[in-house]
Every structure is written in structure tokens, then in C-alpha cells.
Amino acid sequence: MSEGLKLHFEVAPDDIAAAGNASTGTKNTLKKMGFPAAIIRRVAIAMYEGEINMVIHAKGGDVDVEIQPDRIVMTLADRGPGIPDIDLAMQEGWSTATENVREYGFGAGMGLPNMKKNTDEMRIDTQLGVGTTVTMTVYVA
Amino acid sequence: MCTTKQLAQALALETLVEQEDREITGGYCGDLLSRVMGSAPADSAWVTVMGNVNAVAVASMADVACMVLAENAPLDAQAAARAKEHGVTVLRSAQPMFELCEAIEQALKAE
Numbered sequence: 574m575s576e577g578l579k580l581h582f583e584v585a586p587d588d589i590a591a592a593g594n595a596s597t598g599t600k601n602t603l604k605k606m607g608f609p610a611a612i613i614r615r616v617a618i619a620m621y622e623g624e625i626n627m628v629i630h631a632k633g634g635d636v637d638v639e640i641q642p643d644r645i646v647m648t649l650a651d652r653g654p655g656i657p658d659i660d661l662a663m664q665e666g667w668s669t670a671t672e673n674v675r676e677y678g679f680g681a682g683m684g685l686p687n688m689k690k691n692t693d694e695m696r697i698d699t700q701l702g703v704g705t706t707v708t709m710t711v712y713v714a
Numbered sequence: 715m716c717t718t719k720q721l722a723q724a725l726a727l728e729t730l731v732e733q734e735d736r737e738i739t740g741g742y743c744g745d746l747l748s749r750v751m752g753s754a755p756a757d758s759a760w761v762t763v764m765g766n767v768n769a770v771a772v773a774s775m776a777d778v779a780c781m782v783l784a785e786n787a788p789l790d791a792q793a794a795a796r797a798k799e800h801g802v803t804v805l806r807s808a809q810p811m812f813e814l815c816e817a818i819e820q821a822l823k824a825e
Binding site: 590621622625677 | 745
């Protein structure tokens with residue numbers, strides 16, 4: 574497979590208001606490239622949820638996006654605490670977000686389920702005390 | 715169906731940020747941002763009392779036609795700037811959420 578267009582973003586820690594650079598940048602690029610609105614929407618939602626997670630649960634991290642004509646692959650790597658129980662984290666409504674985060678309107682326990690719902694493939698590699706890498710693929714069919 | 719501009723006129727909504735006049739094909743109401751991203755349909759009018767930058771980002775990612783702030787909820791300056799940057803139309807009403815949603819539903823049916 575040929576190499577697609579690659580984008581790289583850094584997600585800053587702690588600032589919830591600033592989150593969204595990676596998803597906005599990717600959204601704008603996909604729009605310019607002429608991808609269908611429904612595909613762009615799925616990518617944008619999944620990435621924004623991922624970015625918010627990196628800000629509120631980890632200390633930021635790196636986002637890499639590879640854009641191919643038939644797929645968009647997003648890799649979100651943080652240096653956070655890791656996820657002790659992925660099955661529990663995937664449950665709708667289960668959240669470890671702080672009160673401060675809830676005041677912003679997040680922390681409903683829908684982040685990871687939304688990411689899974691909006692992508693065709695999602696893989697979570699996590700190591701306690703080291704970090705979590707979430708890889709998501711959206712196919713353009 | 716109606717457009718964001720038509721909706722603002724029909725319900726005498728305050729236009730806080732005016733962007734592209736988009737067609738509205740439905741509605742959604744809620745303040746928990748991940749719920750909104752999970753459930754708000756694209757091209758809908760999203761009724762909320764959340765007027766912060768994250769809400770604007772959610773409106774952009776979920777590709778809703780417009781945000782409608784209910785109960786005269788404030789849109790902070792940073793959020794207004796972000797809305798302009800992201801092309802998100804923000805309208806506002808003094809009505810409580812339930813009544814506002816009902817009025818929007820009527821406006822969508824009438825057109």
C-alpha cells in the first residue's frame with residue numbers, strides 16, 4: 574500500500590478549552606481533499622473525543638493521522654496512567670472524570686463508546702503507568 | 715425544513731454569531747457534550763445552555779446546522795471567537811429549553 578498524506582499534532586496537557594486542534598486540523602484537511610461530509614464527521618467526532626481523553630486523563634500526547642483514498646487511520650498516543658480495565662472503560666456512562674471536567678460538559682462516560690461507534694476499527698494498547706495508544710480506522714466506502 | 719436564518723426570523727432569535735445559512739433537517743437538545751456528539755444528527759438545530767469553547771467545538775465536529783442557546787445562556791468571548799473561526803452559527807432565545815424545542819419543531823414543520 575502506498576503511503577498516504579500524514580498529519581502530526583501535539584496535544585497539550587491540562588487545557589480542556591484548547592483541545593480540538595488535531596480534530597479541527599484533520600477535519601479541514603479532509604474537507605479540502607473532498608472527502609464525504611459523513612466520513613469527515615465520524616473522523617472529527619472520534620478524534621475530538623480522543624483528544625479530550627488525552628487532556629483530561631493523561632498529560633497530553635501525540636496524534637498521527639494517515640489519510641489514504643480508502644481509509645483514514647488515527648493514532649492517539651498519550652503518556653498517561655493507562656487504563657486498568659478496558660471493558661469497564663468501554664461501558665457507556667462509566668467515567669473517572671473529575672468535577673472540574675464535568676463543569677465543561679464532559680465526563681458523561683461516553684467518550685470511548687463514541688469513538689468506537691464512529692470508527693470501523695478501534696484498538697486500545699495500554700500499559701499501566703506508561704500510557705495508552707488508541708488506533709482508529711475509518712474506511713471510505 | 716427551514717434554514718438557520720429563517721429559523722432566527724421565525725422565532726425572533728438573537729443572532730450571536732452569523733455564519734453560512736444552512737438548511738436545518740432536525741433538532742437535538744442536551745448539555746452533556748459527549749451525548750451530543752453521539753446523538754445529535756448532522757444538520758440539526760442543537761438546543762443547549764452550554765456556551766463555552768468546547769460546546770462550539772462539539773457543534774463543529776458533529777456538523778450541526780446551528781447552536782441555539784436557551785434561557786439566555788451566555789456565550790463567552792472565547793467561544794464566540796471559536797464559533798467564527800469554525801463557521802458555527804450561534805442563535806439565542808430567552809425561552810426555557812422545552813418551549814424553545816417545541817417552537818423549533820413547529821418552525822421546521824411549517825416550512
